[in-house]
Amino acid sequence: MDNPKLKLEQVNLFAKLKTLKSNQQGYPILQDISFEVSKDEFLAIIGLTGAGKTSLLRLINRLDEPSSGKIYLENQEYRQIPILELRANVTLVPQETKLLGMTVTEALAYPLVLRGLAKQTIQQRVSYWIEQLHIPNDWLGKTEVQLSAGQRQLIAIARALVIQPKILLLDEPTSSLDIGTAERLMQVLKLTQNHQTTIFMVNHQLELAQMSCTRLLHLQQGRLLANQKAVEVDWVNLRSCLTQAQTQLDEEWG
Numbered sequence: 001m002d003n004p005k006l007k008l009e010q011v012n013l014f015a016k017l018k019t020l021k022s023n024q025q026g027y028p029i030l031q032d033i034s035f036e037v038s039k040d041e042f043l044a045i046i047g048l049t050g051a052g053k054t055s056l057l058r059l060i061n062r063l064d065e066p067s068s069g070k071i072y073l074e075n076q077e078y079r080q081i082p083i084l085e086l087r088a089n090v091t092l093v094p095q096e097t098k099l100l101g102m103t104v105t106e107a108l109a110y111p112l113v114l115r116g117l118a119k120q121t122i123q124q125r126v127s128y129w130i131e132q133l134h135i136p137n138d139w140l141g142k143t144e145v146q147l148s149a150g151q152r153q154l155i156a157i158a159r160a161l162v163i164q165p166k167i168l169l170l171d172e173p174t175s176s177l178d179i180g181t182a183e184r185l186m187q188v189l190k191l192t193q194n195h196q197t198t199i200f201m202v203n204h205q206l207e208l209a210q211m212s213c214t215r216l217l218h219l220q221q222g223r224l225l226a227n228q229k230a231v232e233v234d235w236v237n238l239r240s241c242l243t244q245a246q247t248q249l250d251e252e253w254g
């Protein structure tokens with residue numbers, strides 16, 4: 001790939017445990033992860049519980065540093081990029097988010113106010129994403145305590161979309177959404193390719209990944225088992241392999 005948007009090169013992540021002596025290494029969380037992503041991809045990250053999906057998102061958001069290996073954003077090594085600049089371009093929506101006591105409208109505008117955008121641009125951008133995500137008017141004046149878990153989740157995603165970041169990291173974005181809202185969200189996320197946003201989405205619902213993503217990263221016990229174009233994935237076989245592996249894991253854990 002000539003100009004990858006994001007590149008991981010032999011990335012390893014070992015657990016940092018307080019009980020370890022300085023010369024000891026923790027157990028591996030991610031091992032030998034290498035891949036490149038072009039600018040308008042929508043990637044689904046799948047794998048069983050504990051496979052390392054959230055850990056991979058945290059590395060890409062630089063909440064954790066690789067124990068070894070390198071990450072590049074548009075050919076610039078992560079450690080060369082000032083952290084505020086990196087976070088302005090790489091946005092993570094974790095599973096649990098807070099709206100910091102703001103109303104929905106304020107929360108959506110806030111990241112753009114921080115970026116110093118003109119008031120009119122902020123209003124236009126916020127209105128655009130409210131419309132795209134079909135966010136009803138009667139949510140706009142509410143604060144997070146007045147919203148359901150699914151409503152909060154959708155607002156957290158909208159708040160990331162208004163930024164139109166270079167990289168958007170979504171950790172199980174549909175876990176609290178009904179299927180209709182989840183499917184609409186997938187359609188909207190596909191459109192973000194027009195905004196030059198590359199998306200990484202951790203999702204246990206394979207059918208949502210199948211309908212939206214362009215590429216699949218399959219993690220297994222911290223290793224990248226597969227990196228495939230979505231059109232080349234055998235989804236039926238993948239679904240049955242994952243179900244079988246999860247059953248086996250559940251039995252081992254008793």
Ligand SMILES: Nc1ncnc2c1ncn2[C@@H]1O[C@H](COP(=O)(O)OP(=O)(O)OP(=O)(O)O)[C@@H](O)[C@H]1O
Nearest residue numbers: 015016028029047048049050051052053054055056
């Ligand atoms: N801060 C940490 N310190 C030590 N070990 C950790 C830490 N965070 C995660 N792990 C371990 O790393 C492995 C991967 O965890 P991770 O949360 O990335 O998995 P996941 O694929 O996102 O799982 P799930 O689908 O259950 O959310 C697990 O074995 C977990 O126990």
